[in-house]
Amino acid sequence: MARIASVIVRTIANNALRWWLIAIGLTLSYYMFLMLSLVVRFGSLPNYVNFYDWISSIRMIISSTPSLRDQIYIIRQEWLVEIGYMNYDFGLGLSEWSLVLAPAKMLAVFVLSALVATYVLLIRGRRKSCSTFLARTSGATAGMGAGCVGVASISLYWVVCCSTPTWVVGLAMLGLGVSTSLWIEPIGPWLSSIGFTLLIISVYVAASQSVSGDELSESKEIGRTR
């Protein structure tokens, strides 16, 4: 276990710049993809942006919510930026849809991206030393994990889904049936947990392959010396 942890730390440290670039790049790409989906889905560009005082909101939530569990639940929903489309055909304007940047969800997406970055760097250069079957399996597991977390972290608002949490709204907006979206609503946290578990397993498998590769190289080295 210690060797696996040290391989992970060493891999990240040796490729720090690349690791940060992949992690930040994936996070940005994720939100750009969501925005692009909205633009394609609704055929209009965003026409408003709102910034929220997240820090003071958090302060207020903590001071006015006695239960820690409730605090965490509410803080997770807090918004930092909202970019959306306002329809001015009726009344004084109606927010039709928006992409919401909620720090708690952004953090989840960043952790997802960081895990993907770690996985990519671990398998990079180690492909020859591990079996194709293992490499493919761990790759598929990582992909599935990233997909689960990605879906559960969708943070879109749509005026028609006024009573459902954002990840389900995201699915409904992207074309999933209304009834199906509503029925799968409770599995959001589970989906996220499963996704992270799969990603961690993939990173672990990739790191252990590196460890076995290192051990193999070491034993060959010893054999040559003898």
Add this chain to the structure above:
Amino acid sequence: MSIYKRLVAALLLSVMAVSVQAETIRIAIGHQSMCTDTYTAGIVVKELKLLEKHLPTTGKYKNAKYDISWSDYSSGGPITNQMMANRLNFGVMGDYPLIVNGANFQKTDSIRTKYIAGTGYNLKGSGNAIVVPVASDIYQLEDLVGREVSVPVGSAAWGMLLKAMQDAEISSSQYVLKNQSPAVGAANIAAGRIDAHADFCPWSELMEFRGTARKIYDGSETGIPYLHGVVVRQDFLDKYPEVAVAFVKAIHEAGEWIREDPMRAVEKMEGWTGVEKEVLYIYFSEGGHLTLEPSIKDKWVDALKFNHGVLAKEMDIAPLDFDEWITEEYLIQAYKELGIDYLKLKESIVDPVEANVGRPMEIWHSRDGISTYETFPEFLSAIASFQDTGAKLNASYVYDKETGLKLFGKTAFFVKNSEGFTTFLRKPEADAYAAKTEGVVMDLNGAIETQRELLASVD
């Protein structure tokens, strides 16, 4: 205790009292300017500063400062989110979002809301409706089999649509349900891109007024009351109960202000909300869809429980303890202070079918305002003469024989028989009545022409 100690204690107490009195009380209200039924607890109270008028200024509030803020939302869901974060203390919304609000708060360990007052109601459920493009061949729910119907999912209109389809024994597999926002639904109806659209107040009337849609089903046919109300965070109520009482008084006064002069009210509200005054008039005028009265009646609680059942069937909504959630404490206190008998108010229910019998028809002349007509010949002749002079008419209003609802003259179905004219909201009822009484079904223009011919034959 020595005199010295007593003096110190008194000094400390007075310092504490001053610090309490000098506090700033933050009152943050979430409302919806595109939802007519919320106006008496929202935009009217805001613009007329009615809350400020009733806020307490004595006792512990003697030196209190009030920091009042109003936030406008497109739907009730975001208001609930903001209330959870305590950025809003008060929320004004429709029945389904109210239930979601109560259930979501009760799902938490430590925070709650209370449903403290209504805003207004329609006994039978008017406000929600299903419309079709004006030139559509769809006239009744049965015609929707195999068609596409859109609705803002999670809204009161969604609940109405489900109930209406269940009552008509049309299963969800027999039509295609689409999730569309009010504005998108309205645009799609105008362009004929969707077969039907169900929506909440005032969207159906807005589309009718703009000449793009025709109602085929009114929420009143479900028989489930349609109501809106006010929820407040429990921690705010515990700390400042008198502010909640002041809010209820403001709701009452907003209703009185509208009743006093509906024309003035809708003209003002058009400026505040952007919703056409002619559309607002159908809600807020005498005989309109809305009864502006905030009491919480037993029937309302039953309706809310029914709505919770609908939501529980369709989505994963948390249980809601209605006894814990609903309180009449603030209503009772507010009406006591206003010198009005709350229990009497609670017992009174306005049924449009009975209340609107014999109400005069109305014509809204763009320059001269509203004029009323007791009989159809007078009403139709007046429109004919206005047309002859090229006068601009904003709207005309008649009543549905079946439901007592106020309708736009231009969207009503007129039946002419030997006894005269009768108006209907829906064609099937008009056809049935015409068949029964040997009458003829026609639209407003047809009725005007018939009246012209009648007058010509008399001359």
